[in-house]
Structure formats: structure tokens, C-alpha cells
Amino acid sequence: MSQHNKARQYVYVSNAKDGTIARYLLDDHQRKLVFLGRTPAGDNVMPLAVSPDKSHLYAAIRSEPFRVVSYRIDSASGDLLLEGTASLPMSMANIDTDKSGRFLFAASYGGHLISVSPMNEQGVVTADAQQVLPSGRNAHAIHASPDNRFVFSSSLGDDQIMQYRFDPQTGQLTPNTPAAVKTEQYAGPRHFVFSKNGQYVYVLGELSGTVTTYALDAKIGLLTLKGVSEGVPAKALSLENGVPPFMTADNDHPKIWTADMHASADGRFLYLSERTTSTMVILSIDPMTGLPSYQDITQVEQQPRGFALSADGRFMVVSGEKDMNVGLYAVDAQSGALTKIDTAPVGIGANWVEIVAF
Numbered sequence: 168m169s170q171h172n173k174a175r176q177y178v179y180v181s182n183a184k185d186g187t188i189a190r191y192l193l194d195d196h197q198r199k200l201v202f203l204g205r206t207p208a209g210d211n212v213m214p215l216a217v218s219p220d221k222s223h224l225y226a227a228i229r230s231e232p233f234r235v236v237s238y239r240i241d242s243a244s245g246d247l248l249l250e251g252t253a254s255l256p257m258s259m260a261n262i263d264t265d266k267s268g269r270f271l272f273a274a275s276y277g278g279h280l281i282s283v284s285p286m287n288e289q290g291v292v293t294a295d296a297q298q299v300l301p302s303g304r305n306a307h308a309i310h311a312s313p314d315n316r317f318v319f320s321s322s323l324g325d326d327q328i329m330q331y332r333f334d335p336q337t338g339q340l341t342p343n344t345p346a347a348v349k350t351e352q353y354a355g356p357r358h359f360v361f362s363k364n365g366q367y368v369y370v371l372g373e374l375s376g377t378v379t380t381y382a383l384d385a386k387i388g389l390l391t392l393k394g395v396s397e398g399v400p401a402k403a404l405s406l407e408n409g410v411p412p413f414m415t416a417d418n419d420h421p422k423i424w425t426a427d428m429h430a431s432a433d434g435r436f437l438y439l440s441e442r443t444t445s446t447m448v449i450l451s452i453d454p455m456t457g458l459p460s461y462q463d464i465t466q467v468e469q470q471p472r473g474f475a476l477s478a479d480g481r482f483m484v485v486s487g488e489k490d491m492n493v494g495l496y497a498v499d500a501q502s503g504a505l506t507k508i509d510t511a512p513v514g515i516g517a518n519w520v521e522i523v524a525f
Contacts, residue, residue, distance in 0.1 A: 256299050330346060371398065372425065373426070423441065427471070468493065477524065
């Protein structure tokens with residue numbers, strides 16, 4: 168067998184309402200998701216993160232006591248082995264590690280703060296947060312720059328991205344100058360990703376459906392607005408009978424309600440999930456300007472909160488908060504288009520997805 172045949176890809180999906188993490192094998196030959204079981208985690212388990220060396224999966228529990236759980240990933244079986252639990256200062260909407268895998272960042276939507284927690288040499292979070300900083304209203308995502316020298320966090324309620332200098336030795340964050348850069352008003356910046364070449368940052372507007380592109384000055388860690396692109400096309404939000412899909416009985420969520428965003432493995436496409444219409448929007452990135460533009464839209468699982476692309480770029484796994492299954496999609500390398508090829512059962516309130524390849 169070739170090395171390609173031996174590669175194993177595991178998929179992890181957090182199920183907020185039943186407090187578990189579902190485990191799957193992504194069989195790229197059969198093009199199937201093989202359900203492996205569920206690992207108990209805690210009520211309202213939501214954001215997940217994987218260590219840079221793929222040895223650990225981290226899960227944030229958004230019920231009291233707020234905490235992060237560290238699991239060792241068994242590369243032979245995909246099993247999750249509990250190795251430690253540590254408190255977090257608030258309910259966290261997003262977690263991520265720094266590029267060295269020595270610190271865990273977390274962003275709190277309700278607490279309007281971000282935190283940094285140290286990890287031990289084994290990659291386990293065992294101690295309380297060593298730093299807690301106000302983030303502006305409704306922090307939603309936090310990530311280190313590709314070179315690990317800077318950190319950014321989104322402030323949905325203030326329509327801005329916070330900018331920090333990061334000391335990878337001590338884990339200390341210091342507000343950069345300026346400390347924030349604005350998005351357009353009422354965009355509601357939620358998730359963001361770095362371009363594959365590290366030159367740009369793409370920010371998803373939860374309430375606007377737009378993608379705001381910033382140029383990243385890697386020397387000083389500051390963002391400069393480059394452009395705003397339509398993400399969710401207006402036509403996707405109107406039905407043929409004239410009744411827009413956001414007119415729910417109790418009108419309990421906005422007409423545009425984007426959630427997650429990821430870049431393709433080759434950096435040519437951006438994908439974003441939209442919950443009101445249960446769709447995945449595909450944007451094509453112009454290699455000259457770095458700006459994305461609308462390309463295609465695909466119906467996916469109901470209320471898609473999270474999704475992930477496999478490391479080889481050939482597959483996408485989509486979870487829907489109101490769906491009893493996760494979907495496996497083949498990704499067309501040329502067009503970025505998605506084709507559904509399998510489904511597998513999932514828990515209740517499925518949201519975050521991580522794919523780990525060995």
C-alpha cells in the first residue's frame with residue numbers, strides 16, 4: 168500500500184445539546200464517513216481546536232463551570248483520551264492554540280473578553296488563564312498570525328478587529344497601535360481566516376453576509392482595509408413565492424446569519440456557511456488582488472454552524488445544528504464546487520467540526 172492509502176483522517180464534531188464529541192473515520196477510498204462513537208465532554212460543548220502537532224483536541228464547555236478539556240488523540244483508533252481540564256474565565260465562543268502549541272487563546276462573546284491559558288509540556292491545559300483582556304463587545308474569534316508574532320480577535324458588537332502583539336515565549340498579549348481596525352457598520356464580524364500566503368485576512372460579517380479583506384503588514388502586525396465583497400448573494404435570500412426565508416414564525420434570527428468560514432487547501436477559494444438558508448457559499452479569490460467574489464452556492468445540512476476541510480483539500484464535512492446527520496462533500500479541485508457523497512448520524516446541536524489527518 169502506498170503512503171496515501173495508509174493516511175488516516177478522523178473527524179470530530181461537538182454536539183452542544185447532548186454534551187458529546189462524535190468521532191468518525193473519513194475513509195477517502197470508500198468516500199464515506201464511518202461513525203466511531205461519541206466521547207462525553209460536557210453540557211454545551213462547542214468550540215474545538217487541534218494542537219499544531221495533532222496530538223491533542225481541545226474542547227470548550229460553555230456551561231458552568233466554564234472550562235477547557237484536553238484530549239489526547241489516539242492516531243491508531245481516533246479515540247479521545249481525557250488528559251486534563253482547566254477553568255476558563257467565561258463561556259467561550261472560540262478557542263485556538265498559538266503556532267507553537269504552548270498557549271490556548273479563547274474569545275468570550277458574552278463576557279466581551281479574550282484570554283490566554285498556558286499548556287504544560289505535554290500539550291495539556293491544566294492551569295487557569297494567565298491573562299484576561301477586554302476585547303470590545305462580543306468577541307467571537309481569536310487567532311495568531313502565521314508567524315506567531317501577532318494575534319487578532321473579532322469584536323462583533325463593535326464592528327472591529329482587535330490587534331495585539333504576541334510574545335511567543337511568555338504568551339503575553341499587548342494591544343498594538345492602533346488597537347483595533349473597523350469593519351463596515353453592522354457587519355457583525357464573526358470568524359476570520361488568513362490567506363494561504365499570509366498576506367490577507369478575510370473577515371466574515373455574520374449580519375451583513377459580506378467578506379471584508381484586509382492586507383496584513385507582517386512586520387508590524389497591522390491590518391489595512393482592502394475591500395468588501397458580497398458573500399451571501401442577495402438572490403439567495405429571496406424565495407420564488409416572494410416570501411423571504413427569514414420570515415420565521417417568531418422572526419427569531421436575522422435574515423442573514425452566517426457562521427463559519429474556511430479557505431481551500433490551495434488558497435483559491437473561500438467557503439462560508441449561512442444558517443437562515445442552510446447553504447454553503449463558495450467565493451473565488453482573485454490571485455492578483457487577493458479579493459474574493461461570489462462563485463456558487465450549495466444547499467447543505469440544516470442550520471450549518473460549523474464545517475471543516477480535509478488537509479488534502481478533497482473533502483468537506485458540514486454539521487447542522489438542526490440536522491441529525493453530518494454531510495460529507497467532495498471538493499472539485501478546479502471549480503471548488505461541492506458534491507454531497509455521504510452522511511453519517513450526529514448528536515443534537517452539532518456545531519464545531521475538526522478534521523485531523525495522520
